[in-house]
Amino acid sequence: MPDRAAMPDRTAMPDRTTMPDRTTMPYTEFQTLKLHRRGPVGWLLFNRPDSLNAMNAGMRAELADAWLELDRDPDVRVIVHTGEGRAFQTGVDVAELATDGLGMERYRADLEAYDLHFTAWQQQVSKPVIAAVNGICAGGGFHWVSDADVVIAATTAEFTEPHVSVGQVVAMESIGLLRKMPFEAVMRMALVGRHERMSAQRAYELGMVSQLVPPDQLRDAAQELAEKIARNSPAAMAATKRALWGALETGLTEACRQGAREVVSVWGHPDQDEGPRAFAEKREPRWAEPERAEPEASPR
Amino acid sequence: MSGPYRGLLVERDGPVGWLIFDRPEVGNAMDAAMLADLPRAWADLDADPDVRVIVNTGNGPAFQTGLDVRQLAGDRDALREQSRRTKRADLRISAWHNHVGKPVIAAVNGVCAGGGLHFVADADIAIAAERAAFLDPHVSLGQASAFELIGLARRGAVEPVMRIGLTGRHERLSAARAYELGLVSAVVPDARAAARELAEKIARNPPETVRLVKQQLWRALELGLTAARREAAVIAARSPLAAPAPASQQELLGEPPCR
Numbered sequence: 001m002p003d004r005a006a007m008p009d010r011t012a013m014p015d016r017t018t019m020p021d022r023t024t025m026p027y028t029e030f031q032t033l034k035l036h037r038r039g040p041v042g043w044l045l046f047n048r049p050d051s052l053n054a055m056n057a058g059m060r061a062e063l064a065d066a067w068l069e070l071d072r073d074p075d076v077r078v079i080v081h082t083g084e085g086r087a088f089q090t091g092v093d094v095a096e097l098a099t100d101g102l103g104m105e106r107y108r109a110d111l112e113a114y115d116l117h118f119t120a121w122q123q124q125v126s127k128p129v130i131a132a133v134n135g136i137c138a139g140g141g142f143h144w145v146s147d148a149d150v151v152i153a154a155t156t157a158e159f160t161e162p163h164v165s166v167g168q169v170v171a172m173e174s175i176g177l178l179r180k181m182p183f184e185a186v187m188r189m190a191l192v193g194r195h196e197r198m199s200a201q202r203a204y205e206l207g208m209v210s211q212l213v214p215p216d217q218l219r220d221a222a223q224e225l226a227e228k229i230a231r232n233s234p235a236a237m238a239a240t241k242r243a244l245w246g247a248l249e250t251g252l253t254e255a256c257r258q259g260a261r262e263v264v265s266v267w268g269h270p271d272q273d274e275g276p277r278a279f280a281e282k283r284e285p286r287w288a289e290p291e292r293a294e295p296e297a298s299p300r
Numbered sequence: 301m302s303g304p305y306r307g308l309l310v311e312r313d314g315p316v317g318w319l320i321f322d323r324p325e326v327g328n329a330m331d332a333a334m335l336a337d338l339p340r341a342w343a344d345l346d347a348d349p350d351v352r353v354i355v356n357t358g359n360g361p362a363f364q365t366g367l368d369v370r371q372l373a374g375d376r377d378a379l380r381e382q383s384r385r386t387k388r389a390d391l392r393i394s395a396w397h398n399h400v401g402k403p404v405i406a407a408v409n410g411v412c413a414g415g416g417l418h419f420v421a422d423a424d425i426a427i428a429a430e431r432a433a434f435l436d437p438h439v440s441l442g443q444a445s446a447f448e449l450i451g452l453a454r455r456g457a458v459e460p461v462m463r464i465g466l467t468g469r470h471e472r473l474s475a476a477r478a479y480e481l482g483l484v485s486a487v488v489p490d491a492r493a494a495a496r497e498l499a500e501k502i503a504r505n506p507p508e509t510v511r512l513v514k515q516q517l518w519r520a521l522e523l524g525l526t527a528a529r530r531e532a533a534v535i536a537a538r539s540p541l542a543a544p545a546p547a548s549q550q551e552l553l554g555e556p557p558c559r
Contacts, residue, residue: 182482
């Protein structure tokens with residue numbers, strides 16, 4: 001692992017949210033991603049701006065590790081991910097598909113086995129995940145919108161689903177969105193393909209994103225939101241996440257039955273004493289260190 | 301096309317197939333003849349190789365106002381047939397009931413009431429004219445409402461659907477509110493013109509891919525998230541590229557290549 005001190009000097013006026021304050025172990029140096037921590041917030045940046053942050057095979061592999069690295073870091077309470085440059089994410093790297101001699105064949109076995117590891121949901125990340133959509137989000141980019149817990153966007157962000165226009169049937173992202181927002185809008189994007197884009201404003205109206213921010217303030221807004229979320233009990237939030245994502249798997253009654261298990265799972269947890277005590281004493285709670293439940297064996 | 305169709309106009313215009321309700325004097329209500337011919341109209345449009353996208357709209361001020369109860373009351377055989385299909389949840393009214401594989405756009409040109417809601421709940425895409433409105437008078441007539449509302453409730457927020465179900469004929473949901481709720485994706489002065497333009501965009505995409513995407517997204521309404529995604533992943537893995545692969549992300553997005 002590289003020595004932090006050996007890293008190049010930062011520019012004179014750095015964006016405050018990209019200033020790492022991590023002082024413990026450094027994160028892995030990735031080729032296609034940047035990881036850093038600011039306060040309780042772990043940042044995961046797509047870092048292939050020249051390719052509109054397209055996911056090549058390298059990024060696909062690195063994402064699997066990056067999510068787990070942030071989820072396992074006890075100093076990180078909330079994860080934010082966003083993109084460097086003008087795009088948020090534009091899905092699989094088509095230039096690599098066209099030139100590497102493998103094309104989509106590279107991914108066939110993983111798809112057939114449904115063995116995917118590039119989103120927080122696929123990696124069963126237990127901490128809250130905020131997607132901050134900084135620019136265009138296209139096609140496979142919707143994986144990270146559909147699989148985030150909370151999504152905010154720059155007022156200049158745009159959404160489009162070009163898969164169908166290039167003859168690809170990839171519905172996993174749209175299926176995730178269907179569970180979280182009106183069906184018609186998702187179907188329209190999926191069928192119209194690259195011949196239309198949805199504005200950030202419409203995405204906000206439809207509830208695909210919950211907050212719009214001028215582009216130059218997006219990272220600050222994401223940090224601020226993440227810090228609010230970070231004030232809550234990690235154990236309670238992890239159980240809440242499991243209950244709500246689990247509810248997308250089943251009917252109402254069964255979801256409530258499983259949700260009951262999550263509610264009961266935190267009974268007797270020290271946070272349940274600490275929360276009310278801190279409130280009574282008018283101070284911030286000191287939550288127990290979160291423990292990551294390792295993923296179930298079955299792949300997503 | 302194997303016309304004529306009673307109570308319906310079935311037409312083709314370029315890649316767009318039109319299924320138009322044509323009983324404007326009764327709000328395009330479905331009588332026995334229209335009910336009998338709807339499956340054939342959908343099937344013919346779905347089978348026509350020149351049709352890429354189907355637009356469903358109505359002639360006159362209304363879009364569709366459900367069963368023509370007055371006509372059906374005097375047609376015991378037709379009423380019995382409809383009752384039998386209802387009992388079995390085996391309706392043959394909408395594109396979804398009739399297993400249409402092509403994209404269907406509902407161009408809601410005016411009021412859409414009761415059984416007319418089938419055609420919105422079961423469309424892939426819905427747009428509305430400014431004068432359009434949505435209501436479900438079933439409960440005001442002593443009838444229970446289920447299929448249309450269940451379909452609508454899967455498409456967005458549930459409360460507004462329950463509200464139109466329970467307020468019956470005493471309240472209408474406006475086109476503007478339907479847009480806010482995401483039940484329709486556009487409110488326009490001329491629903492037909494807007495639907496044609498939208499249909500032509502979809503028609504530029506490869507039809508087999510479009511069919512598979514539509515199928516997967518509807519299938520997803522039947523399954524839990526993980527199960528639906530697992531099925532879709534297998535379909536994706538088995539679908540060869542039907543169009544030349546773009547050379548860059550910019551080309552993928554239909555943008556001019558940078559530099």
